[in-house]
Amino acid sequence: METRGFKILIRVFAALLLVFLYVPLAIIVLYAFNDSVAQAWPI
Amino acid sequence: MVAIAKEQPDEGVRTRVSAFLFRHPRLKLGLALGAPLTWLLVVYIGSLLFLLANAFWSLDVLTSQIVRGFSFDNFQTLWENDVYRTITIRTVGIAAAVTITDIVLSFPLAYYAARLATPRVRNALLVAVVLPLWANYLVRVFAWKIMLTPNGFVNWLAELTGLGHLQLGNSNWAVWLTFVYLWLPFTLLPIYAALERVPGSYLEASSDLGARGWRTFRSVMFPLILPGIAAGSIFAFSLTLGDYITPELVGTTQFIGNVIYDNVGVAGNTPLAAAFALVPIAIMAVYLLGAKRAGAFEAL
Numbered sequence: 001m002e003t004r005g006f007k008i009l010i011r012v013f014a015a016l017l018l019v020f021l022y023v024p025l026a027i028i029v030l031y032a033f034n035d036s037v038a039q040a041w042p043i
Numbered sequence: 044m045v046a047i048a049k050e051q052p053d054e055g056v057r058t059r060v061s062a063f064l065f066r067h068p069r070l071k072l073g074l075a076l077g078a079p080l081t082w083l084l085v086v087y088i089g090s091l092l093f094l095l096a097n098a099f100w101s102l103d104v105l106t107s108q109i110v111r112g113f114s115f116d117n118f119q120t121l122w123e124n125d126v127y128r129t130i131t132i133r134t135v136g137i138a139a140a141v142t143i144t145d146i147v148l149s150f151p152l153a154y155y156a157a158r159l160a161t162p163r164v165r166n167a168l169l170v171a172v173v174l175p176l177w178a179n180y181l182v183r184v185f186a187w188k189i190m191l192t193p194n195g196f197v198n199w200l201a202e203l204t205g206l207g208h209l210q211l212g213n214s215n216w217a218v219w220l221t222f223v224y225l226w227l228p229f230t231l232l233p234i235y236a237a238l239e240r241v242p243g244s245y246l247e248a249s250s251d252l253g254a255r256g257w258r259t260f261r262s263v264m265f266p267l268i269l270p271g272i273a274a275g276s277i278f279a280f281s282l283t284l285g286d287y288i289t290p291e292l293v294g295t296t297q298f299i300g301n302v303i304y305d306n307v308g309v310a311g312n313t314p315l316a317a318a319f320a321l322v323p324i325a326i327m328a329v330y331l332l333g334a335k336r337a338g339a340f341e342a343l
Contacts, residue, residue, distance in 0.1 A: 010155050039189050
């Protein structure tokens with residue numbers, strides 16, 4: 001049923017979703033080591 | 044010898060009690076379910092009934108005392124005041140948008156995990172989806188609050204990709220995005236479970252009969268995973284409907300939960316808060332009936 005293109009697309013979407021889940025947590029961790037009180041990016 | 048002699052009477056009592064309970068199955072059932080059922084009736088159902096009763100009381104505006112008399116004043120206020128209607132429509136609208144977005148976003152990863160990934164990758168993916176739930180709710184909300192500030196990560200990324208400067212912070216978009224993020228794992232897992240249960244032979248049969256990918260998805264797979272989608276949507280919809288912290292932190296507009304919170308805490312008008320609290324309960328009752336008809340409870 002699944003074509004090669006479909007499999008690649010679904011892999012890319014799955015990877016993007018994981019990025020969406022983990023980027024906010026990674027950013028909180030980065031801000032935790034930030035000395036500045038200004039919430040600007042890039043830190 | 045002494046120890047054996049002491050254990051023998053205990054064994055006898057235990058055997059007699061066991062035999063007695065075996066002969067009286069209803070008593071056994073009552074003893075097993077009595078405590079949890081009492082808890083459910085008194086604490087859970089009892090508090091809901093108290094809430095219902097409270098909704099029919101009223102607040103004396105002069106003395107700020109609650110008048111324990113039966114009246115429909117609170118419901119009349121909620122019905123006639125445009126503000127409450129707007130807040131209800133906004134809350135339900137955002138809850139529906141969050142639910143649909145979560146379903147659409149969940150599907151590719153759920154599909155990949157259920158049907159394409161090796162068992163080892165599947166386990167890793169499921170752990171990766173659940174792991175963010177270990178982070179505190181407030182931490183995750185604040186992460187989005189920081190990311191959506193005018194000089195935050197989202198605007199930096201938008202400018203980098205040529206989308207320009209976005210005004211997402213402190214808006215309904217921010218609330219929607221944060222809710223989508225918060226409830227995504229709750230939607231994904233039931234969809235994954237439903238996808239995993241679809242027999243591969245059905246898809247092969249559909250393919251053998253000449254159906255292409257989209258037709259197979261529409262006619263074979265979608266009806267089979269619909270209970271899973273409905274189950275996942277219950278979480279996203281109900282959790283959004285009852286939340287008041289996220290709109291408070293990342294938005295500027297009020298949701299049903301915010302009005303209830305303000306009426307309980309600041310205004311002291313618990314009868315009006317109770318009446319408004321019945322609105323999401325009624326909406327969820329209708330939603331759950333629909334979900335039950337879609338077979339969602341079998342997929343939970």
